[in-house]
Amino acid sequence: MARTTLLLLSILFLLPTNAAIKKLQVEYLTNPIGLDITAPRFSWQLESAERGVRQTAYQITVATDAACLNPVWTSGKVASDESLHICYAGPALTPSTRYYWKVTVWNNKTGEETSTEKAFFETGLLSDGWSGAQWIKATQINKNSKINPEDKKQTKARMLLEMDVTLTSGNASVLFGARDASNVFMWSVNTLDNEKEPLIRRHIYDRGRLQSSDTPIGKFFTKSDLLNKEHHLAIEAKDGVVKTYIDKVLVDTYTDTDSKLSNGYIGFRAFRGNNTNETAMFDNIVLTEYEQKSDKEEAKVVLKEDFEKPQSAFEGGEIVSVGGNRKLNMVSGSGDYRVLQVDMSGVPMFRKEFKAKKKIASARIYSSALGVYDLFINGQRVGNKMEDGSIRYDELKPEWTDFSKTAHYQTYDITDLLRKGENAVGAQVSSGWWNSDVCHGEYGSHEVGFIAKILLKYTDGTSETVVTDLSWLSSMDGAIRMGDIYHGETYDARKESAWTKPGYNTANWNKTAVNPHFKGELIAFAGPTVQVRPHLSRIPLSTTVYQGEKDGKINVVSVTDKPAPIRLKKGETAVYNLGQNMVGWVRFKVKGASGTEMKLRFGEMLNDTGDKSRGDDGPAGSIYTANLRSAKATLKYILKGSKEGESFHPSMTFFGFQYCEITASEDIEVLSLIGEVVGSATEEGASFVTSSRSINQLYSNVMWGQRGNYLSIPTDCPQRDERLGWTKDEYAKYLECWKLKQVQEVAASYNANVSAFFEKWMRDMRDGQRSDGAYPDVAPHSWVGYGQAAWADAGVIVPWTIYLMYDNKKILQDNYASMEKYMEFLSRQKGDGYNYNGAGTNYGDWLSYEDTERRYVSVCYYAYTAQLMAKISEALKTDDCDAYASKAKAYRKLAQEIKKEFQTRYVDADGDLKQKSQTAYLLALKLDLFPTEEARKKGVETLVRKIAGNGNRLSTGFVGTAILNQTLSQFGESNTAYDLLLQRNNPSWLYSIDQGATTIWERWDSYTKEKGFGPVSMNSFNHYSYGAVSEWMYRTMGGIDIDETRPGFKHIVLQPIPDNRPEVAAGQERIDWVNASFPSCYGDIKSSWKKENDGTVSYQVTIPANTTATLHLLLPTLDYVVEESGKTAVKAEGVSSVTFMNGKAVLELQSGTYQFVVKKENK
Secondary structure, three states, X not given: OHHHXXXXXXXXXXXXXXXXXXXEEEOOEOOOEEEOOOOOEEEEEEEOOOOOOOEEEEEEEEEOOOOOOOEEEEOOOEOOOOOOOEEOOOOOOOOOOEEEEEEEXXXXXXXXXXXXXXXXXXXXXXXXOOOOOOOXXXXXXXXXOOOOOOOOOOOOOOEEEEEEEEEEEOEEEEEEEEEEOOEXXXXXXXXXXXXXXXXEEEEEEEOOEEEEEEEEOOOOOOHHHHEOOEEEEEEEEEOOEEEEEEOOEEEEEEEOOOOOOOOOEEEEEEEEEOOEEOEEEEEEEEEEEEEEXXXXXXXXXXEEEOOOOOOOOEEOOEEEEEOOEEEEEEOOOOEEEEEXXXXXXXXXXXXEEEEEXXXXXXXXXXXXXXXXXXXXXXXXXXOEEOOOOOEEOOOOEOOOOOOOOEEEEEEEEOHHHOOOEEEEEEEEEEOOOOOOHHHOOOOOOOOOEEEEEEEXXXXXXXXXXXXXXXXXXXXXXXXXXXXXXXXXXXXXXXXXXXXXXXXXXXXXXXXXXEOOOOOOEEXXXXXXXXXXXXXXXXXXXXXXXXXXXXXXXXXXXXXXXXXXXXXXXXXXXXXXXXXXXXXXXXXXXXXXXXXXXXXXXXXXXXXXXXXXXXXXXXXEOOEEOHHHOOOOOEEEEXXXXXXXXXXXXXXXXXXXXXXXXXXXXXXXXXXXXEEEEEEEOOEEOOEEEEOOHXXXXXXXXHHHHHHHHEEXXXXXXXXXXXXXXXXXXXXXXXXXXXXXXXXXXXXXXXXXXXXXXXXXXXXXXXXXXXOOOOOEOEOOOXXXXXXXXXXXXXXXXXXXXXXXXXXXHHHHHHHHHHHHHHHHHHXXXXXXXXXXXXXXXXXXXXXXXXXXXXXXXXXXXXXXXXXXXXXXHHHHOOOOOOHHHHHHHHHHHHHHHHHHHHHHHHEOOOOOEOOOOHHHHHHHHHOOOXXXXXXXXXHHHHHHHHHHHOOOOOOOOHHHHHHHHXXXXXXXXXXXXXXXXXXXXXXXXXXXXXXXXXXXXXXXXXXXXXXXXXXHHHOOOOOOHHHHHHHHHHHXXXXXXXXXXXXXXXXXXXXXXXXXXXXXOOOOOOOOEEEEEEEEOOEEEEEEEXXXXXXXXXXXXXXXXXXXXXXXEEOOOOOEEEEEOOEEXXXXXOEEEEXXXXXXXXXXXXXXXXXXXXXXXXX
């Protein structure tokens, strides 16, 4: 009986196991809704533990029912091993419709398998459009007023504004008659812009357009009369005439001939920039408005403020005490800073009540904003309901695009939030990337806007729409008082209300008006959205409470080394250490009295000694914020006084931080606080672990840097007043640099699936491309220029890299015309007797320790883009005679011509480079620019000699570091690459870790224990560019590499190179084992190795079903053999062939998991 059982078990064990169809995706997304794509792309994975499993055919079925019994399209059985990006080819898809799909796959082992996952996609608006929906904006005109907000001419102002002003520097600016941000008068007492005498400078903003004029007032006051002395300022407006008085002296009269000025809100402005610094103090402000009733004029004081109470009538600014009087001190950290009345400074809210007349079968809302928005239905925040019933919320919608060309809309299933009968929808919109400092005026200073369409489908087959129009109401008197990407968020919990529920009292709400400022294309968002990522949340490692400072250090009251409630007294400061530099915000629960103001500041580091000569900006132990530059990065929360405690997290901003500082105007109890990681939810699945704790920390730093800098766009840094899509930091940071492939992407692509993310970003590049073909230095374009080498070249490098990593040919097709336009731009950059100068020279090898001529970098990148354009054209050609084939030939010729001129320009008679930096040799080697093989070999020798002569340290910047280790390994110098990786002296990757880094820093020495902080002008502690080394770690240490002829890892090149250094430098360690895993489009690729003391090396590799691989194993000497699972490798199942050459065993493998051992042959 036992023998029979064993026999049956052995037979069962030998039988093939069924393959499974997993990870069904449409446009890289699982069950997406709201796609504006007429031919969506389908992908799936074939999963099997057996060796040698491959797909032989597939059939896709698309239907409108979940069982797929009523198909609208079937591909038919297609004999093919393709499982990526199969395009829909059926009848035109219907807008706003859910389609279900399944795939049947035939494989060579178990035959036919059909997917069982619930798989669907849903179309967006497509050709249906917005059904008359309008972009709307908030107004200050009550809903019951007879005033039409669309009228260009307003009721003429009749008012008197008085105040005491102390002009301390430059100009003092007063805003009045403000209807919104785009329609406001601003008068400045100006001591800067006329050498001889002061001015009254008038600024009139009419629908965002500025008109200005001056009146000299030198006959009344000198500059010294006005500066640093308190004066009484009065501005009177009656019957279209505006009179300005200083100390009761009439200094200016202005006639408002176009009747643009009406009674409105007031505020103040400060400005810093362009060698200008405007600062002033204001006090005793009185605004009186006049109303004509019959023959009598009635005066009404509508505002009176002396700043003596804790809460003032104005939102923002600094209240200071001067001679016992509290005053509003206006100071700008950078740019234009405005403080407005509370009533008009809150984040605009929009609402609409509507009635669902019948039973609802399904409901969708399509929405977008000019700014960052949040959305509510019947008092519930709108999000995405998951299969387990939880809700996943998208944050910081609609994310950043080039708003001059494109904006995204989102689609949400709101069926469960609605009910038959009365319903309400609400949205709140902050400045976001539309009109705040982060966009540097790129889109003007226009008001935020909102647009929405609700589609109700009833059970009887009828439908109804609700759209944004002028029937919607607006208010600026909600809980979110301010939301800004750079500066943070202010939230007054006392103003919370049920404004998003039906039946809410809207007596004080205002009309809306058409927002005419968006002229671009509104398209559906398709890609990873910005989300809170719960599995990455951080619990504080410690909390330090202190009060004041002593001897340059904080005066510590208590230290708590585990999460616990903290009682914080007025005058005390709590510093929470999250233990990890991260990007997102904090979620906290607090108890305290109503009206108590909490102030939270965020920093990446702590001041170490309190010594300003070391760059400290506060006492030792306090948070360091000097590197944020003008970004205030501050969260203010005003308590409502709930006895049970109140919970909060922001929604209109984000911070880059490891430390959170809390102070409060009165005693509070912080019951809990966690750090929530916020970023684009790119799919992570990679892992990389080694025998070295330091290298594992380096990989962790790389991952956290990528998470933090992938937030809507690939940013340069997440914390200071920048946060822009720098193209070098984006492509050089995350791409790769194998063959100079954007560092950022390949490195990022190894760590997470970023194809859809970069498809979106490449549209930003195209939108920002200048008419002459130059790509922008940042995308979306903002602030800086165009056409700089190694930055603008991202427009070519990024699509090629994404194609290689994901077999995404569409990104090449979508961007080909744009890339050609860029190549035409490069072709016109002639000069100095040369035809091939490349792009601009503003940046070169940024932040390098050794200079490389910037033009040299430009020429090298021109050669590289020409090489890539030849490859891209080859990838797109369908036969040898089509247009792409012809272009491939032309680009190959161009690359050779650039190489020839490069040699004339930069190579001497001996074949050596005239440029002598490490980066110069790296670029010439990587791009095959040396004239002969002999010259190339000498170039490698020179590079290695230079590194050794520099103490086995690099001297490269952003450009050179991106290709440093990759190039060394490419030319057989992996021992030198390991030396650099494991170097602990400055500059090196491990040096910053020894200084306490938990992310990749902008500079090798952003902070040192020896010298303190680096220059605040450019010193991010989360920058990622140097994180490109992770690509080398995967490709060389882990050995997971790409075959360009079979992109997307359809065929995998596995060539792990262990740490075979004959000697290990003092202070370094040897890597004994590596375990790497990469989630390719076909499934997980795994590669690991371990070295034993006797020289034996074990290798384990996993190759996904429906792929193949070539494995290269190093053989130390001729007496080493290769075995798999205890038998000679050539006899192992799944090993197609074994070849021995050049000290390697080269094995062709089918899919499956293998255990190889390289060891000395037993004799």
